[in-house]
Amino acid sequence: RQAKKTTLLSTAFDNQKKATYDSARKQAKETSREGLGYLEDLKVMLLELKKDETPFKRYSHEVDPLWKNRETSLASLYELYPSVVDDLFVRRAQVIDDASGMIRINPSKREKALRSFLENARREVDRSRQKEIV
Numbered sequence: 001r002q003a004k005k006t007t008l009l010s011t012a013f014d015n016q017k018k019a020t021y022d023s024a025r026k027q028a029k030e031t032s033r034e035g036l037g038y039l040e041d042l043k044v045m046l047l048e049l050k051k052d053e054t055p056f057k058r059y060s061h062e063v064d065p066l067w068k069n070r071e072t073s074l075a076s077l078y079e080l081y082p083s084v085v086d087d088l089f090v091r092r093a094q095v096i097d098d099a100s101g102m103i104r105i106n107p108s109k110r111e112k113a114l115r116s117f118l119e120n121a122r123r124e125v126d127r128s129r130q131k132e133i134v
Helices: 002-052 056-080 082-105 107-133
Strands: none
Touching: 056 082, 082 107
């Protein structure tokens, strides 16, 4: 009697297992078919998009002369005013050195400006947070 009951349970389990496997196989085949169909649709869509594509070379030949003209213009401008360009870097370095010197000479003003900046920044952050809450 116990053996018969075990056999029945084993058979029921096997049937259930087969049904589960069959269902999984069926679902896998359907998913595979759907995936292939989607890929085919995607392929058709990409080919249609490729037909509408504008080739880069179609417009690049129009840009090349403009780019060369720009280089020529800059070269002629530099030939006209070489001292301005050369002097620009020297003046920039001088302005930076002057600003650095002022910071070293007036540390108290620097500290005061820094505190003021930090307070203003803190107020702005608080205002932003208030706006977010509202």
